[in-house]
Amino acid sequence: MKYFLREGERSINMRLRKTVVLALVLLSIVAVGDARLRVNFYASTCPDVESIVRQTVEAKISETIITIASTLRLFFHDCFVEGCDASVLIFSPTGDAEKDAGENQSLAGDGFDTVARAKAAVEDACPGVVSCADVLAIAARDVVVAAGGPGFPVELGRLDGLVSAKGNVAGNLPEPTLNLNQLIAIFRKNNLSTTDIIALSGAHTVGAAHCVHFSNRLQSDPIDPTLNPDYAQELLQECPANADPDAVVQLDPATPFTFDNAYYRNLINGKGLLTSDQVLFTDSISKPTVLKFAKSQSSFFKAFTAAMIKLGRTGVKTGTQGEIRTDCSRFN
Incomplete structure (x- = not known):
């Protein structure tokens, strides 16, 4: 019996050590990140932002499972063009925004709706405080977790971009027909x-x-x-x-x-x-x-x-480079 107890203790200790090591690795990644971003950025201004977004995401997934992939893909498409600044969310009545580019026509509406709902809920709690770009970043992490994937700390503090142009998309998104060298060239643009x-x-x-x-x-x-x-x-x-x-x-x-x-x-x-x-x-x-x-x-x-x-640090907007939109689909 003592042998089995010792083996059980070793197993538990091993799992704890692995958990601690992974946590330290993730914290070290965050520590050397973009100085403009930090975990718990809204600790004093909107402390419940992550739980608000998570609840919205979970509710949306309960309605339709495709919310998971569409929200995650929306984050990728946003960050690869003009950086993670919610520029892909902008609606243009003249059809010349990022989302109107041919490369973005396959983006499912569920991702846009998820962010819109989450932003509305956050605005109710903390009006004018949290950017759409940060809401999208949190939601992208939350859909991964909801599907059984890993949780991780989300760095926050982005502003929403002031530019969303259809012409900026070409050549900046990985296409489904690319070979490895071509993929490397696209991803290298984003470090x-x-x-x-x-x-x-x-x-x-x-x-x-x-x-x-x-x-x-x-x-x-x-x-x-x-x-x-x-x-x-x-x-x-x-x-x-x-x-x-x-x-x-x-x-x-x-x-x-x-x-x-x-x-x-x-x-x-x-x-x-x-x-x-x-x-x-x-x-x-x-x-x-x-x-x-x-x-x-x-x-x-x-x-x-x-x-x-690392992807979440791409093209971060601060100061006069951006704003905090009230409506994610429109500039203020």
Whole structure:
């Protein structure tokens, strides 16, 4: 009995040590971050902001599960163009804002609605204090947690940008047909490494893609040889040549609504839906990291949280560079 108690104590102590180490790593990442951002930025001005956003996010997810992927994707698309400044949320009556660009036409309305609801709830509690950019950053973390993914500290203190231009989008978002070198070039603009690319791509463990974004792999002759043959036939059934333009396929055929490392196992099995997914396994530079994340979910979670924190520092607006919008879809 004493032996088993000692073994149990060792197991508990080991888990505690791992938890402490991960916490210290995340805190060190935050500590060396953008000086304009900090955890608990609203501690004195809106102390309940994170719980308010979380409750709104959870309520929205209970209505529709696609809230998870659409909110997370909205954060990515915002940060990659003009930085994390909520510029993608702006509505333009003339159709010339970021969200009007062709690259953003596939953004689901549920993400926009999630942020709008959360911002309204925050405004009720703390009017004119919390930016839309910060609300989106918190919501992006919360949908990951709600899907079973890792929690992490969100640095806050962003202002909302004063520019949202359709013409600024081209060339700044990773396209589904890119190879690894092209992905590296896009991510490098935001100070993100190859490991960050592979970790953030793991967000494709949730969500779906329109047939048009991968039909080139199916309609070629021969069919893309990096596709698992059985998987390719399944995709052809769901996305024939005359497929409905609105038809979508889950990015992760294994666990489409759970944030886990199944995405990387899919890549190993030739079941990466997009070219930009499967290339992470077929390219020798990124393949070892894919294998690592497929084997260890904790390694993936650690890398993903680090990459999300780094991404959240992109293009931060302060001072006269931005404002705190009352309505996220309109400049003040």
